[in-house]
Amino acid sequence: MNLVFYLLAALTIGGGLAAVLLKHLVHCALATTVAFAGLAMLFLQLDAQFAGFAQILVYIGAVAILIVFAILLTRGSELPKDGVFSRSWFVGLVIAAGVFAVLGWAVLESMRALPQQTAVPAVTVHDIGIALVGRYVLPLEIVALLLTAATIGAVIVAMHEKERPR
Amino acid sequence: MATSPLFTELDQIFIILRDWLVGFLPAALRPAAGVVLCVIIIVCLFPGLFALTTVFERKGLGRIQNRLGPNRVGPFGFFQPIADGIKSLTKEDIVPFSANAVVHFLAPLSLVVAVFMEFAVLPMGRNMVLVDMDAGLLFFFAMSASTELSVFMAGWSSRNKYSLLGAMRAVAQMISYEVVLLLSSVAVVMITGSLSLSTIVAAQNSYTGIFPHWYIFTPWGLAGFVMYAIAATAETNRSPFDLPEGESELVAGYHTEYSGFKFALFFLGEYLAMFAISGLGTTLFLGGWSAPLSFLTFIPSWIWFFSKVMLSIFVFIWMRGTLPRLRQDQLMNFAWKFCLPFTLLDLMVTALWRFMGEGWLRWVVSTAILALAYVLMGRMGMRKEHFGPRRYRYAE
Amino acid sequence: MTGVTMGINSPLAGYLLVAALLFAIGLAGALVRRNAILVLIGIELMLNAANLNLIAFWRYGPHPEALTGMMFAIFSIAVAAAEAAVGLGLVIAIHRHTDTTDLDKMNRMKG
Numbered sequence: 067m068n069l070v071f072y073l074l075a076a077l078t079i080g081g082g083l084a085a086v087l088l089k090h091l092v093h094c095a096l097a098t099t100v101a102f103a104g105l106a107m108l109f110l111q112l113d114a115q116f117a118g119f120a121q122i123l124v125y126i127g128a129v130a131i132l133i134v135f136a137i138l139l140t141r142g143s144e145l146p147k148d149g150v151f152s153r154s155w156f157v158g159l160v161i162a163a164g165v166f167a168v169l170g171w172a173v174l175e176s177m178r179a180l181p182q183q184t185a186v187p188a189v190t191v192h193d194i195g196i197a198l199v200g201r202y203v204l205p206l207e208i209v210a211l212l213l214t215a216a217t218i219g220a221v222i223v224a225m226h227e228k229e230r231p232r
Numbered sequence: 233m234a235t236s237p238l239f240t241e242l243d244q245i246f247i248i249l250r251d252w253l254v255g256f257l258p259a260a261l262r263p264a265a266g267v268v269l270c271v272i273i274i275v276c277l278f279p280g281l282f283a284l285t286t287v288f289e290r291k292g293l294g295r296i297q298n299r300l301g302p303n304r305v306g307p308f309g310f311f312q313p314i315a316d317g318i319k320s321l322t323k324e325d326i327v328p329f330s331a332n333a334v335v336h337f338l339a340p341l342s343l344v345v346a347v348f349m350e351f352a353v354l355p356m357g358r359n360m361v362l363v364d365m366d367a368g369l370l371f372f373f374a375m376s377a378s379t380e381l382s383v384f385m386a387g388w389s390s391r392n393k394y395s396l397l398g399a400m401r402a403v404a405q406m407i408s409y410e411v412v413l414l415l416s417s418v419a420v421v422m423i424t425g426s427l428s429l430s431t432i433v434a435a436q437n438s439y440t441g442i443f444p445h446w447y448i449f450t451p452w453g454l455a456g457f458v459m460y461a462i463a464a465t466a467e468t469n470r471s472p473f474d475l476p477e478g479e480s481e482l483v484a485g486y487h488t489e490y491s492g493f494k495f496a497l498f499f500l501g502e503y504l505a506m507f508a509i510s511g512l513g514t515t516l517f518l519g520g521w522s523a524p525l526s527f528l529t530f531i532p533s534w535i536w537f538f539s540k541v542m543l544s545i546f547v548f549i550w551m552r553g554t555l556p557r558l559r560q561d562q563l564m565n566f567a568w569k570f571c572l573p574f575t576l577l578d579l580m581v582t583a584l585w586r587f588m589g590e591g592w593l594r595w596v597v598s599t600a601i602l603a604l605a606y607v608l609m610g611r612m613g614m615r616k617e618h619f620g621p622r623r624y625r626y627a628e
Numbered sequence: 629m630t631g632v633t634m635g636i637n638s639p640l641a642g643y644l645l646v647a648a649l650l651f652a653i654g655l656a657g658a659l660v661r662r663n664a665i666l667v668l669i670g671i672e673l674m675l676n677a678a679n680l681n682l683i684a685f686w687r688y689g690p691h692p693e694a695l696t697g698m699m700f701a702i703f704s705i706a707v708a709a710a711e712a713a714v715g716l717g718l719v720i721a722i723h724r725h726t727d728t729t730d731l732d733k734m735n736r737m738k739g
Contacts, residue, residue, distance in 0.1 A: 071639070075646045082650050082673050086657030091665060092388060096335065098669050099381060101650070105676050108643070112687040117701050119370040121679075124705050127377025127410075129672060129712045131403060134384055136665055136716040138400070140723040151660055152732050158659025166652030173644045187692030191367050191427045197695045205699070209706050216710035224717035 071111060078104030089150050091137045099130045113186050116194055236530075243532040246273075247359055270362050274351050282503045283313035289549045296553035316496075323492035331489065332389040339386035340490065340497035346378040347501050350508040355430045357521045357534030368429040369421065372512055373414060376467065379505065380406045386498070387486035398485025401560055401626070402469055402476035408567040409466035409473075415575040416459040419582040420447055420516045429512075433520030442526045446519035451598040452582040455606075457517040459575045461547075464509040466563070468502060471552035475560050510544035511537075560626050570609055577605050643684035651677035664719045664729045668712060675708040 081101030085094045102125040109118035152158075198206050241248065254266045287310055291301030302309040327336055353368035355361045365371055380403050387399020421427055424435045438445045447453035466473040477485035487498045514520060518540050521533035558566070581598050588594035654673030657666060679701045686697020723729050 071642060075642070078646065079649055079653070082653040082657075085669055085673065086653060086661065086666070091663060093335075094666060094669060096385065098672065101673060102676065105650075105680060108646070108680060109683055112643070112683050114683045114687065114698055114701070115365070115367050116370065117679075117683055117698055117705075119367055119374045120702060120705055122374035123370065123377050124709050125672075125676070126381060127374065128407070129709055130381055131384065131407060132712055132716055133665065133669060133672075134381075134388075135400075135403075136668075136719055138388075138396075139720050140665065140729050150662060152662045155660040159656055161659060162652045162656035165655055166648055169648035169651065170645060173641055173648060177638060177641060184688055184692070187687065189692070189695065189698070191370075192425075193693075194695060194698065197699060202699050202703075205703055209703055213706060213710050216714050220713040220717035223714065224720045 071108075074104050074107050074111065077101075078108065092134065095130065095133045095137060098133065099126055102126050102130065113189070116189075116191055239530040239532070243358055243534075245532070246357070246534065267362070274362065275348065278348075278351060278504055278507055279500060281507065282500055283317070285503055285507075285545055286316065286499075287312045288545075289552075292546070292549045293553045296550070320493055320496035325492045325494065326489075328391060328489050330391045332391070335385050335389035336489075337494075339382050339389060340494045340501065342385070343379055343382035343501040344497050344504070346375045346382065347504045347508060350375045350505075351511070353429055354508070354511040355433050355515060355520055356511075356537050357532065360521075360534060361430050364430055365428065367427045369417060369427045369432075369512075372429075372508075373410075373417075376413075376505075376509070377410065379501070380410075382501075383486055386490070390486070390489035392489055395486050395488045398476045398488070402486060405469070405473060405476065405560075405563060405567075406467055408564055409463040409571070412459055412567060412571040412575050413463040413467060415572070415579060416456040416463065417512075417516055419452055419456045419579050422579070422582055423447070423586060429515050429520075433515055433522065436519040437522040439526035444519055444522060444524055444526070446517065446522070446524075448517045448519075450585070451595065451602055452578055452585055453517055455574070455578045455581070455602045457513070459571055459578065460513050460517065462571060464513060465548065465551065466567070468506045468509060470506065470548055472555040472558050473563055474552075475557060475563065506545065506548060507541060510541045510548075513544060514540040570613055574605060574609060578602065640684055640688040643680060647677045647680040647684065650674075650680070662730050662732055664722070664731055665716070667731065668715045668719070671715075672708060672712060675704060679704050 078101050081097050081099075081104055084097035085101060088094050088097060102121065106118045106121040106126075109115075109121055250266055250269055253269060254262050257265050287302065290312070291303075291309060294301030302312045305311045305315045327333055350372050352362045353365055353372055361368075383402050383406070384399050387395045387397075387402070390396075420432060424432045426432065436444065436446050443449070448457045465471075469476055477487070487495055490498060514537065521537040523529045523531060523533075523536055581601050584601075585594050585598050588597065651674050654670045654677060656670070657673065658670030661667065661670070682697045682701045682704065686692055686695075686701070689697065719729060722734070726734070728734075
């Protein structure tokens with residue numbers, strides 16, 4: 067529980083809060099990117115280098131850009147007239163606070179069963195590769211199919227409808 | 233490869249210097265001080281190379297275009313970057329009134345930071361990697377992907393139609409060619425069996441007779457290198473893929489509204505990205521720091537690495553002066569309809585190569601498949617050329 | 629609560645609390661904001677929080693060499709990227725039809 071962890075946690079939570087509270091959509095998207103970066107660094111703190119770099123590559127390099135493109139293509143740069151929070155905002159806040167209360171209570175109550183400090187797992191990319199094509203080959207293939215279906219689906223959903231020939 | 237101790241010491245001279253300098257400090261501080269020293273050297277060396285490259289580029293382009301480049305400042309114009317540096321430091325820093333000041337400020341910073349991080353994993357000589365990471369290649373691509381967002385931030389925060397258009401075009405181009413870049417590197421990773429860049433160089437560091445085992449000298453390696461070079465040119469927004477920043481098209485694209493030092497930072501970031509991606513291409517396909525012929529190993533490894541990188545930069549400059557610019561939809565078509573299928577085929581041919589066993593047969597089969605695919609895909613791409621009223625999809 | 633005093637010593641508790649807080653923030657964002665794209669941002673934050681949980685348990689759990697947590701997190705990253713692509717495609721398609729992304733206005737199937 068050192069200083070680096072607290073700084074990274076503050077960065078991540080700050081990014082998340084900014085993402086849901088800011089008025090301008092592009093600012094929200096950039097704050098989300100900061101949260102993703104903070105999370106990637108937390109993964110690196112947890113000795114999961116592959117997951118951390120994959121997080122940067124996929125989330126910051128692709129998902130953040132996707133969000134930003136969608137904001138620009140749907141004219142999200144203009145502020146809505148009725149304000150940015152929906153009419154039922156209080157209920158949503160209460161639900162989220164309730165979820166956090168339950169999760170926090172569960173974490174703190176189960177402290178007795180948690181390990182204190184284990185040795186760093188010596189995991190190399192080689193091990194991850196062997197696991198991917200050995201034990202986890204079925205999820206790998208299914209995720210490949212899923213990604214193909216998602217790619218084709220996203221293209222079809224967002225495509226311009228063909229103009230009828232006159 | 234028995235080389236005399238003098239040449240081995242010359243090869244490792246920077247390591248020896250670093251250890252000697254760091255030896256003055258107490259033992260607890262030595263590793264950190266060593267890393268800090270290496271970082272300082274990288275931060276000073278590569279911008280210095282950038283300064284040299286700007287004057288080479290202007291003189292080289294000038295000669296290609298049948299004129300002299302800058303020749304007034306210093307001997308043959310080689311002090312031009314000093315003049316340029318002083319100019320960019322003393323110019324007024326204009327931020328447009330309606331621009332988003334925070335994002336406008338952070339965009340060049342995040343670009344330069346991400347690009348400098350890419351140099352941490354490049355093996356610049358024998359034992360000369362700053363951080364020898366197990367997943368070094370993945371780290372490099374992660375940092376390269378982060379630069380795309382700074383390009384968007386720059387374009388959007390300027391509140392300028394041309395900037396935004398330039399930024400969107402640049403980002404679309406970068407994400408398309410990033411797929412090609414990654415897939416062509418995956419072929420190398422498949423054969424080497426590791427994502428660590430120093431392992432990839434070590435795997436290419438052997439010789440049969442006098443010829444090296446560089447991956448570019450194999451059929452799949454040559455095809456992969458060509459795809460990598462095309463994708464690298466597109467990733468760094470260099471000609472012939474420089475529509476996002478072409479002066480005759482979009483004023484200056486996403487860095488229209490930047491002046492003074494921030495513009496210099498963008499310029500620096502672009503050239504450093506070029507160095508980094510050339511460095512990676514050298515490591516993956518051209519054998520990194522290993523010598524081209526087995527009797528030339530007495531020349532220090534870092535000289536070979538930087539010579540190969542400077543050769544790649546020279547080819548970039550050459551392409552800029554020679555080839556016309558591609559239009560945006562031609563560029564995207566090229567990426568998705570030619571480069572990507574060809575790179576996927578290259579990946580499969582690499583797998584075939586790996587499992588066919590040693591001998592002349594695998595050379596013939598791989599070369600035949602790749603050449604046939606190249607000719608067929610090229611011909612199929614050209615058949616759809618029709619001349620008539622064109623729909624410019626990106627202008628609606 | 630003895631749990632609280634013991635909990636602060638365990639590094640795993642810190643990561644789990646950060647993940648729970650980020651999940652709650654993402655949930656609040658998805659429920660409170662009007663714009664459809666912000667709902668998707670909230671969902672991405674929730675998925676990221678779950679990933680942090682997975683990696684934290686992998687690191688401090690009994691068998692880190694089995695790589696279960698890391699594999700789960702990597703697949704989760706891939707699936708989340710695919711889901712973001714399809715979701716944002718849907719938002720763009722809806723905007724093309726109704727010229728708005730305001731969720732409070734999309735009540736045609738009401739009543």
